[in-house]
Amino acid sequence: MSPEDAALLAAVCEGSERAFNELVDRHQQAVRQFVRRVVGPDDADDVAQETFLAAWSQARSFRGGSTVRSWLFGIAWRKAKDLQRVGLRRGRRDTAWLAEANVSAQADIGATEYALAQALSTLSIDQRAALMLCLAYGMTNEEAAEALHMPLGTVKSHVLRGRERLRDVLGDET
C-alpha cells in the first residue's frame, strides 16, 4: 500500500476533511471507471459517490491487508451489487446495458468503444467486475477475489471467459 494512501486514510479516521478531499481526488477516476464498466454509465457516478461516502463513514474498518484502492473497489462492488438487486427487483436492469450501449453508439463514441460496450453487455456483472480489476487495473486474481469477496477459482474463470468473450466480439479491434 502506498504510504501516502495509508497516511491519508489515517487522517480521514481522525476526521480530516482535507485528507478526504485528497483521497477522493486520487481515486475517483479509477473507481468511477470501474463502476461505469460494471453497472453502465447512467448510475455510475451515483454509485461512485455512495462509495466515497461509505469510505468516509467506514474508514476505521480498513484493516490494511490490501491497498486503499482495492478496499475502495470492494466498497464500490458492494454498492454496485446493491443497485443490481434493486434493479432486478424493478425488472429493468437486464436490458439496461444494451440500451445504454445503443445510446452510446448514437452519441458517436467511436466504433471500438461501441464494440466494447456491446461485448461487455454479453457478460455478467461478476465477469465485468473481475475483468476490470484484473485487466484494466492490473490486480492479481487473489487481490480481485479479496476485493470482490469471490472464491479465487471463480475469479480466474470469470477473467478467462470474459477475456475470451471480449476477444471474440472485438475481433480485429484488439
Next chain:
Amino acid sequence: MTDDLDSKLGALLRAGAPPERDPLFRIRVLERRERERYRRRSRALLAGALCVTLIHAVALVLAPDVFTAGASAVLGLAILGAGALSAASVVRVVRSLRR
C-alpha cells in the same frame, strides 16, 4: 501473446475514463455527505423533541400537581415558538423521512 492481448484489453477498458482530477465530482460527494449529516441531525432533533413531548405528556398524566398549568403553558408556547421558527426545516425533514 496473452500479455499483449491483456494490455490491449486493459487499455480499452480504461479508455474514456473520467478526468484524473474532477473537482465537480468531489463537490458532489461533499454535498451529499453534508445532506446526509443534516438529515441525521434533523432526525436526532426530531426524536429528541418527540421524547420531551412524550415525557411531558406522561408526567402530566401521572403527576398533574407537579406540572402546573403555567409550566405547561410555557412549555407549550416554547414548542410552538420553536416549531414556527423552524417550520421550513420541519417540512424538509418530514419530506426527507418520507423518501
